[in-house]
Amino acid sequence: MPGNELERGRDAVDYVVTAGLRPPVDISKLDPLQQEGVVSVLDHQLGRVEGVAGPEEEDIDVLDYRIEVGPDGATVMLAVDAPALSAAENAAANVVREILLDSQVLEHWTLTHSEVKITEDEFNESLAAAEQHTGERLGEADERLQAEIEEAFEQAELPESDPWRGEAVPEERTSGSRAGTAETESWRLRLYELSERLRAFSEEAFGANEANGQRAKLAAGALIHAVSVVTDELFYDELALTVNDATADGAVGLLVLEELPPCYQHNYDARFTRSLLLCSAAVATRLTGTRWQPPRCVAEALALRLFVNEARVVLEATELMSWDESAPLFEAFAAHACPDNAYEELFTVGTAAAEGADSSEEAVTGEAVEQRLRTRGLAFEQWFSKREEANTATGQHPYLG
Numbered sequence: 001m002p003g004n005e006l007e008r009g010r011d012a013v014d015y016v017v018t019a020g021l022r023p024p025v026d027i028s029k030l031d032p033l034q035q036e037g038v039v040s041v042l043d044h045q046l047g048r049v050e051g052v053a054g055p056e057e058e059d060i061d062v063l064d065y066r067i068e069v070g071p072d073g074a075t076v077m078l079a080v081d082a083p084a085l086s087a088a089e090n091a092a093a094n095v096v097r098e099i100l101l102d103s104q105v106l107e108h109w110t111l112t113h114s115e116v117k118i119t120e121d122e123f124n125e126s127l128a129a130a131e132q133h134t135g136e137r138l139g140e141a142d143e144r145l146q147a148e149i150e151e152a153f154e155q156a157e158l159p160e161s162d163p164w165r166g167e168a169v170p171e172e173r174t175s176g177s178r179a180g181t182a183e184t185e186s187w188r189l190r191l192y193e194l195s196e197r198l199r200a201f202s203e204e205a206f207g208a209n210e211a212n213g214q215r216a217k218l219a220a221g222a223l224i225h226a227v228s229v230v231t232d233e234l235f236y237d238e239l240a241l242t243v244n245d246a247t248a249d250g251a252v253g254l255l256v257l258e259e260l261p262p263c264y265q266h267n268y269d270a271r272f273t274r275s276l277l278l279c280s281a282a283v284a285t286r287l288t289g290t291r292w293q294p295p296r297c298v299a300e301a302l303a304l305r306l307f308v309n310e311a312r313v314v315l316e317a318t319e320l321m322s323w324d325e326s327a328p329l330f331e332a333f334a335a336h337a338c339p340d341n342a343y344e345e346l347f348t349v350g351t352a353a354a355e356g357a358d359s360s361e362e363a364v365t366g367e368a369v370e371q372r373l374r375t376r377g378l379a380f381e382q383w384f385s386k387r388e389e390a391n392t393a394t395g396q397h398p399y400l401g
Contacts, residue, residue, distance in 0.1 A: 015088035019096045020112040021074040026229055026313065029071040031253035037240055038069050041106060042076065045099040052091045052098075060091040073112075089114050104235050108228070187318040191221030198224055200292035207332035218320055219311065219329045226310035227284045230256060230303075234280065238273040259309060260302060261346035264380045275384055278397050279303050294338055298383040301343045308334065346378055 023030060023038075030038065051061045064079035076096060082088035093114035100106050195203075198220040202208075208216035233255035240251060248257040248268035257268045280303035286293055287307075295301035308330050315321040321329075334341065349369060373379040377387075384400045 015080055015082055015085060015116050017078045017080060017088050017092035017114055017116055019076045019078065019092050019114045021076065021096065021100075021106075022110045022112050023073055024108040024229070024232070026310075026317065027255075030069070030073075031071075033240055033244075033251065033253035034236070035069045035071070037105070037236065037243065038074055039067055040243065041103055041239075042067050042069075042074065042099070045103060046076070046078075046095075049095055049099075052095050060087065062091075062095060074109075085116055089116065104232070105239060108232055184319045188218065188320060191218050191225065191314075191320070194221035194224040197288050199290050200287050201333070201336065205333050205336040206329045212329070215321060215325070216329060218315060219326065219333070222311035222314045222320075223287070223307055223333075225314055226307045227280075227287070229310050229314070230280065230306050231277070231284070234273060234277045238270050238277065241268075241270040241273060256306060259306060261349065263346060263349040267380050275299065275400055276303060278399060279384065280306070282397075283307070292337065294340070296386040298343050298346075298378060300386075301338055301340075302383075304338055305343075342376055343378060345376070346373070349373070 027034075046062075046065045046067070049062050051059050060083075061081040062078055063081060066077040068075040068077075076092075078092045078095065080088045080091055082091055093111060096111050096114065100109050100111065195217045201220070203213060203216040203220060206216035206219045237248075237254045237257050240254060241247065244251060246269070247266055248254055248260075249265035251257075257265075257273065260268065276299055279297070279299040283295065283300050283303045284307070295304055312321075312323060312326045312330060315326050316323050370379060374382065377385070384396075386396050
């Protein structure tokens with residue numbers, strides 16, 4: 001399993017605190033590549049932590065840590081030198097919360113619990129046994145201690161929780177339908193609130209009328225929420241491609257890039273992802289401004305498309321609107337926001353045509369397709385070339401070339 005990192009070499013441990021972490025609700029399961037990425041981020045951040053201030057402003061040392069990551073989330077064991085159990089649990093929780101706040105990749109993860117699961121002696125003995133038997137077969141006593149550590153991790157598995165707020169579900173909420181209804185209503189209020197931040201468009205842009213005015217408001221809020229989700233996922237994809245020195249066609253478990261035209265997957269590398277992030281930021285900024293400017297390049301149009309798709313996913317996942325129900329709302333919005341939808345042709349182009357082919361006949365076909373795309377301004381090298389209007393003074397970020 002990815003992420004079994006154990007820092008060793010300290011002698012004194014007062015408490016060993018187990019903290020559970022849950023990924024964002026739109027990530028159902030972490031694949032192996034995502035798990036490795038989470039381990040890398042947590043290990044990097046925890047390795048820099050030496051201590052934390054306690055409730056009485058006393059210094060609480062963080063001595064050792066261990067990370068376990070699986071498909072459903074992460075468990076972190078922190079060995080801390082604290083004056084009391086409650087201080088240890090609070091200190092560990094504060095350390096993890098700070099890491100989540102400071103990390104762009106993990107900022108939407110949730111701390112589910114922070115509590116002492118095993119004793120100081122068990123943890124110390126396990127560390128000593130691990131050091132003594134490095135590279136050797138563990139004896140019975142050591143295997144027992146290791147099993148106790150693993151049992152602590154198993155006991156620390158994320159509790160059944162409210163899927164869209166990361167809060168533990170009280171025992172009295174035994175009715176799934178009632179819990180779902182309450183959560184749906186909570187999201188309804190949340191999206192209504194977010195809809196106020198979409199200032200570039202009124203609800204009429206979603207085809208609002210007396211019959212569907214409230215749905216248009218939900219769609220607007222979902223679009224704003226989607227901006228945050230897509231931005232986080234682009235940061236994750238960029239990290240995954242950088243760490244693995246890969247492109248999208250050779251990577252597994254990417255969150256956003258797989259939704260782009262497959263014909264150019266071999267070109268989606270870390271630098272491309274950073275460029276797409278800049279374009280998506282420009283689109284997001286204009287959505288929250290008072291004057292809308294349609295996408296000025298293919299990359300901006302694709303970024304807007306990513307926002308729209310994610311908004312529809314959110315509405316369906318929260319049971320506020322089915323996929324079919326949200327379709328006419330966002331079709332109306334797309335007609336207002338991006339009337340030039342020529343980029344949709346990219347999703348119909350075969351991968352072989354864009355990459356080139358071995359046979360001369362296929363190569364000729366691929367060249368013809370590429371030439372057609374170039375003529376229409378859709379070829380990959382043209383994605384970040386902005387079409388400036390005569391009455392605008394907006395320039396282009398130097399990173400985009």
